[in-house]
Every structure is written in C-alpha cells, then in structure tokens.
Amino acid sequence: MSSLLKKVSVEMIEIILENAFEWLVVVDKEGIIIYINDNYCKFLEVDREKAIGSHVTTVIENTRMHKVVETGKEEVADLQYIKGNYMIANRIPIIVGGETIGAFGSVIFRDTSEWMQMSSHVKNMISKIQSYIQDINTGVKYSLNDIIGESESIRELKEKAKMIAPSDISILIRGESGTGKELFAHSIHQLSERSTQPFIKVNCAAIPEQLLESELFGYAEGAFTGAKKGGKKGKFQLAHKGTLFLDEIGDMPLNMQSKLLRVLQEGEVEPVGSSRVDQVNVRIIAATNRPLEKMMEEKRFRSDLYYRINVVPFNVPPLRERRDDIPGLADFFLEKSMKVSGKRIKGFHQEVMEVLTSYSWPGNLRELENIINAATYLSSDDRITMNSLPQYMKSGTIFHAESKSLKEILDDTERSVLEQSLKKFKSDKRKVASALGVSKSTLYEKLNKHHLLE
Numbered sequence: 001m002s003s004l005l006k007k008v009s010v011e012m013i014e015i016i017l018e019n020a021f022e023w024l025v026v027v028d029k030e031g032i033i034i035y036i037n038d039n040y041c042k043f044l045e046v047d048r049e050k051a052i053g054s055h056v057t058t059v060i061e062n063t064r065m066h067k068v069v070e071t072g073k074e075e076v077a078d079l080q081y082i083k084g085n086y087m088i089a090n091r092i093p094i095i096v097g098g099e100t101i102g103a104f105g106s107v108i109f110r111d112t113s114e115w116m117q118m119s120s121h122v123k124n125m126i127s128k129i130q131s132y133i134q135d136i137n138t139g140v141k142y143s144l145n146d147i148i149g150e151s152e153s154i155r156e157l158k159e160k161a162k163m164i165a166p167s168d169i170s171i172l173i174r175g176e177s178g179t180g181k182e183l184f185a186h187s188i189h190q191l192s193e194r195s196t197q198p199f200i201k202v203n204c205a206a207i208p209e210q211l212l213e214s215e216l217f218g219y220a221e222g223a224f225t226g227a228k229k230g231g232k233k234g235k236f237q238l239a240h241k242g243t244l245f246l247d248e249i250g251d252m253p254l255n256m257q258s259k260l261l262r263v264l265q266e267g268e269v270e271p272v273g274s275s276r277v278d279q280v281n282v283r284i285i286a287a288t289n290r291p292l293e294k295m296m297e298e299k300r301f302r303s304d305l306y307y308r309i310n311v312v313p314f315n316v317p318p319l320r321e322r323r324d325d326i327p328g329l330a331d332f333f334l335e336k337s338m339k340v341s342g343k344r345i346k347g348f349h350q351e352v353m354e355v356l357t358s359y360s361w362p363g364n365l366r367e368l369e370n371i372i373n374a375a376t377y378l379s380s381d382d383r384i385t386m387n388s389l390p391q392y393m394k395s396g397t398i399f400h401a402e403s404k405s406l407k408e409i410l411d412d413t414e415r416s417v418l419e420q421s422l423k424k425f426k427s428d429k430r431k432v433a434s435a436l437g438v439s440k441s442t443l444y445e446k447l448n449k450h451h452l453l454e
Contacts, residue, residue, distance in 0.1 A: 023107040027056050029100060031066030040107075043083070065105050068093050072100040077108075139199040142186035148332045149325035153317045157184065160314065165191035170264075170309045172249075173287040175316030178366030181287040182247065184316060189243040194283060197242030202235050205251035212256050214272045217263070223273025236269045236280045243283045249309070250290025250301065261305045284309055319361040319368065326357045326368070333369045334384070337376040341437060345376060348384045355386070355393055367413075374417040377436050378424070390416035415450045422452065 023040035027033055033052050036059070041048045046059055056065045061082045068075060068091040075091040087107050094102040144158050164171060165188045173181045182201075189199045207215050214223070218234030235244060246252075252260065263269050264284065268277045286309045295301035319326065330348060338345060348356070361367055375388035386394060390413045417436070425431040433443040447453045 024104065025056065025060065025065065025106075026094075026102060026104040027065045027069060028102045029069055031056050031069055033059060034102070063105075065091055065103050068103045068105075069100055080107075139201070140186050140190050140195070142183045143190045144187045147180065147183050147187065148329050149322060150328070151322040151324045153322055154325060157314070157316065161188050162191060164188065164312050164314075166193055168283050169311045170284045170286070171312045171314055172310040173285065173314045173316060175287075175289060176318045176364055177289045178364035179316040179318055180365050181289075181316050182245070184314065185243075185245045185247075185285045185287060188285060189245075189283075192243070192283070194242050198239050199243050199245065200235050200239035201245045201247060203247045205248035209253045209256070212253070213259065216256070216260070217269040217271055218278075219272035220274035220276070223271070231271060231274070234269065234271065236263060236282055237278055239282045240280050241282075243285055246284060246286040246309075248288060248290075249286040250288035250292055250295065254300065254302070257302045257305050261302065261308060264305075264308055319364045323357050327353060329365065329368060330356055330372060333372040334376060336369075337373045340373075341376050343376055343379070344382075345379055345384060346382050349386070351386055352384050352389065355389065359393055370413055374413060378417060378420050380424070387420075392416075411450075414446065415452070418446060418450060418452055 023043060024035075024037045025033060025040060026035040033054055033056050036048065036051050038048060041051060044051075044059065051059045056063050062080055064075060064078070064080070072093045072095065074093060075089075078089055078091065080087045080089045089105055089107045091103055091105040093100045094104060144161060147154065147158065149155075161184060171185075171188065173184055175181050185201075186199065189195060202216065204212070214232070214234065216234050216236055218232050218237055220231045221229055223231070246260075263280070267281065268279050270277050290301075292301050292306055292310075296303045296306060319329075330353070334345060334347070337343075356368070363370075371390060371393070372384070374390070375384045378388040379385065392412055418432075421432045421435060425435065429440060429443060429447075433440045436443070438446075444453070
C-alpha cells in the first residue's frame, strides 16, 4: 500500500470517527486516552491536545473506561452523570489475541430526556408500520396513527403528545364531548415508558357516588354488604406502574376529589374497610368537557386538585374548528362502516360533502361517525346521497341542531334512520333489522321508543 493511500485512509478514518459518533473516546490498557473526538472535547470543555495522553479519570467525570479495561466486560446503555446530566453511554473492551489492550466508549444520547424522546419517536414509528403490535393485556386500543387529521391544530397536538409522553407528568385533556379525548389518552400511554404496563380507564360520571371510592381504591373483605370474599383491588392498584385515565373528572364529587388529591400527593391508597395501605406508582391522565375554572369559582371543583392534574394543558379542538379534516374523517368512517355492513360504496356525492363540511357538528366526531354509519346502511346508490342524511342536516335545517344536546342529536338521527328504513323496506321489520344490523327485538325497542310502531 502506497504512503499516499495510507495517508488517505488515516484521514478517512479520522473523518468517520469525528462524524459517526458525536462523543467518542479510546483508551489503552493503562486507561490513558489515545483518542478523543473534537465534539466530546467541546462538551467537556477540555483542550484536545492536553486530553490525549492523560488518564481518562482526569478528563471525564465518573468514567468507567479504565474499569472496562480491567474487567474486559462491556457495559452497554449505562447511565453516567456528566456535567449535571445523566448520559447514556456504551463502553466496549478492545480484545486482541485474548488480551484486553484498551477500550472505546461512546455516548449515544446526551441525556436521559433525549433518550426518552427517541424512544417515544421509535414507538410511534412502530405503531405506523404495524399498528396491530399491541400487548392486549395493557388495555390500550389506540395510537397516534388512529387519530385522523392533517389540520394544523391536530398536527400540533400529535407533536405535543410525542413530547410529553415520555415523562410522568399529569395531563389534563380538555375538549367538547365527542372530540376524541380518549384517543389522545391511549396514544400518550402507548408512547410512554409505561407502555407495557396497564392502561386503566375510569369514567367518573358513570359510577354512582357511593361506589366511586371502592372502584378507585378497592375494598377489604367484609367492608360492606355484598363485598366479594377476599376483597377487590381498585383501579389505582390495577394501574400500578401504568397509567390511570380519569375520564369526565369534572363530574367527580367534591369529597372524592379530596381523597383523590391525597392519593396523588402521597402515592398510596387505603382500600375501603381496611387499615392496610397500598403503595401505588401511577401516572394520571384526566379528561373533561366541563368548565373547571368556573366550577372552582363556584366551589364545585378543588383548585388544588386542578393544579395537580393540569400540569400540561391539552386542548382538543371541536370538529367545526378543523373542517379541513372532515373529508378524511368521513372517508375513514365510511370505510369502517363498510367493513361491518359488507356494503361497497365508492364515496360521497359532492352535495353531501359540502353539507358535511359546512355543518356545525355539535356532537363532533361521534356525531359524524353515527351519521355516516346510518347513511351507509340507508344508501341504495354507489355513493352516499342527500337522501341518506338525517332531515335536520338538509337545506334549511342545517344549523337548527346547534342548540340541542348530543343525546337529542343522536336521538333525532336514530329516529330519522328508522323512518327512512321503514319507508325503504315498506315496513318489513325483518328487512329493516337486517339492513341496520340489529336484532328484531332491539328494533322493536327502538321503534317503540320513537313511537313508530304501527
């Protein structure tokens, strides 16, 4: 090999070492630095010329490079505290002819938060490639990949979810009913370091006040009449090392708010009827559509609990504020509905899409999904037409639903679907039940509810 080629090869190796590793150091069998790249020196604030030839312990804080030379054993992804931060470092012995002649070390992440961010990014990429890779025992159903939308507000929320997921801070997700708050809660857990641990959901509005304490904290055997033998674990115990999603937290009674706050502060729960204290390590994600600030003024929600759970505010916009996402969402719900119904529909007539994008959507995503699901069953064309939409969405009535509650809107939609189905199938209840995918008894219940029985 010519001297010129040797020179080029050395230069090439130098370039590779400087650029392939941000921070790299090589020591000999005495622990003396024989190479350290420029980036590492800049971080350590040492002169490179002086560092080379010095013992590694005099240059790098808390180093173990000399120990790796002594033991001949590699140390991979080890934490090292340098200049006020925990780094993640690899240390590999250099063995030639069975003898350890030195070692090289590299820092792959400059601090643990950088590693956690990268971990979150990798998990999100995996969910995009193979969204079915889930531990079914964790309780997680959704990932960021399931949140449909490319509007600026949704893109910003997805990025925010990636940023906050790796931490253990509490999150309060705000938004109107039906905006998809739960999807974000699942996604944040799925991207977090707790992703392999349980994700437990509690709907604070759906559990009677007298049962909420035992549901959250569990109970001991004999705690009350009807208590299970051996007692029962509460949601906090079940979520240990994982995430507890407190949905509709604005509906939690005041006395339970104080007990919840104590658990969050102390990290321990006392089951109902027991003197035993259980230690719990739980991350809290809460959600509500209630005006908590106003409720605090009215003494209906504790301010200390509010500030405890509202470490990171997370506001999900209503559908009317992200109209650009409606066509994509409509296609998604149509595809989903076709898989269940077995029908093949090519899409939406232009007039229908104009109505969908201009409607105010007080029921948000939930209302959109229900309307498209109903329209799928009612459609007799290869595209969704105006005839398949509920009456209140058609010309002249499109904004009348704004003052109605979500329940009223859904009831109106259900009645409209039933009326159109009865008309289409000439009151043949068997055909109506089959077309709507419900049992005959369920159909009769709904017809009776809306006074449509002949």
